[in-house]
Amino acid sequence: MLDVSNLQCHVEDKLLLNALSFSAKPGEFVAILGANGVGKSTLFDCLLGQRDIACGEIRIGKQSLKELAPRELAKRVALVPQQQDTAFAFSGLDMVLMGVTPYLSAFASPNSAHHAHARTQMAELGISHLAKRQYNQLSGGERQLLLLARAMVQSQQLLLLDEPTNHLDYRNRYRMLNLVKQACLKKQTCVVAILHDPNLAQLFADKVLMMDHGSPLAFGNTSDVMTPYNLSRLYGLTTASAAIAHQEVFMPQHLLCSEAPNLLLLTGESGSGKTTLLEKLITENVDGDLDLNGIICPGEMRDGRRFSSDIINVRTLARTQFGQRRDQFDPTTNTRFQFSKAGLELGLDALTPQSASHMGVWLVDEIGPMEFKNGGFAKAIAALLSEPKRKQIWVVRPSLIEKAIEYWQLGNPSVVEASDPNAYALLQEFCRS
Secondary structure (H helix, E strand, O other): OEEEEEEEEEEOOEEEEEEEEEEEOOOOEEEEEOOOOOOHHHHHHHHOOOOOOOEEEEEEOOEEHHHOOHHHHHHHEEEEOOOOOOOOOOEHHHHHHHHHHHHOOOOOOOOHHHHHHHHHHHHHOOOHHHOOOEHHHOOHHHHHHHHHHHHHHHOOOEEEEEOOOOOOOHHHHHHHHHHHHHHHHHHOOEEEEEOOOHHHHHHHOOEEEEEEOOEEEEEEEHHHHOOHHHHHHHHOOOEEEEEEOOEEEEEEHHHHOOOOOOEEEEEOOOOOOHHHHHHHHHHOOOOOOOOEEEEEOOEEEEOOEEEEEEEEEOOOOOEEEEEEEEEEEEOOOOEEEEEOHHHHHHHHHHOOOOOOOOOOEEEEEEEOHHHHHOOOOHHHHHHHHOOOOOEEEEEEOHHHHHHHHHHOOOOOOEEEEOOOOOHHHHHHHHHHO
16 A cells, blocks of 8 residues: 655755655554654654655555645545644534645535535544534544544545544543554555554564664564664663563653663773773683673873764674764754764664673773763663663763762762772673673
8 A cells, every 4th residue: 555665855965854654555554653853753744745855755545646736645644733723714514625736626615425425424423423513612522533534534545643642541541543453354444643652562563663863773563663672772762671461561760670770880080091991891802702782982182172983783793983082062062062873873883782692791981971872872871871780881970979869860889999909800800690
């Protein structure tokens, strides 16, 4: 029904969507998850033909979206928006009847068959009693159900739902999605829904697309994609899961899991030898006895301050230039450093386990202000923490230790001062314990 292939979209030099591919068959419910501002609504604009794409293709059925005239596209694809206000006193039935617009010629009005179809759809959704009510005087849940009825009058081939549960109470949230799921099962309607609650995606979706900065983080069957690791990396919030009545439920790890992360914080001021200790740990691991992973960032010091740094993938020893001090404060990084795109990509790759069961020892040099804004390597770090048994050594400045413990809910981690004569022995003991 829907096939999106290598989609790219940008405004001037800003890339909004990049290499985005996913598909949905008739009768499938696809949930889209992602943080605010990652391109989910932009994707819907593209699917509705409201935004030009730079490259890639969207196919609806057997036809390219580019081949479909607006009226024909509207017969195949219908949108349920987050909310819709109107300046006119439309009745509930009036709103639902607007779904027949693509089927009317110019200046024509809905006929008796259209009215009957609209009333049938309202009856199926259990909202016949709203037919004569004024739309603007209804609750958010009642309005959403009318907008769903309108969309299903317009098209039962492909429904796009833009955060449909945002303004709904507990009951109507589940009622809305259950009605949509029934349309998938009974009418083979294809549904693509932007959701903010991972547990709703887990309950109702057949497939899940995770989006991060306009690109796909993961796409596939719900059971394969919905993991604590993927959710942690998607949102930058360390996530755990538990089985309740044979259903996996996701929650922030610190609320669900009493096990503290297996973590050591290596601290000290600039030039105190923190990175040097980690380099020694790597150098002396010539036999590979320790499964060392992660990143270290050796740098050049000038006048007692770090001037520049490289970044090294501990596992592969790949290396590139990373940070460069600037005179001006950079509000994006929350520092006076500018970080290279190549360095960030190398670091993200280095902080990605080879599999969900990959434990090892992970070095993170270092946790800085950028991570506390959910930037830099924050999401990769949250994903590493999703497995509490995974050993980690973080380099953290003394002034940021309490903030790091609070931000990631770390409990009471071990802290080692780089200036401690026994610091290296303590690192070795932690790695081998």
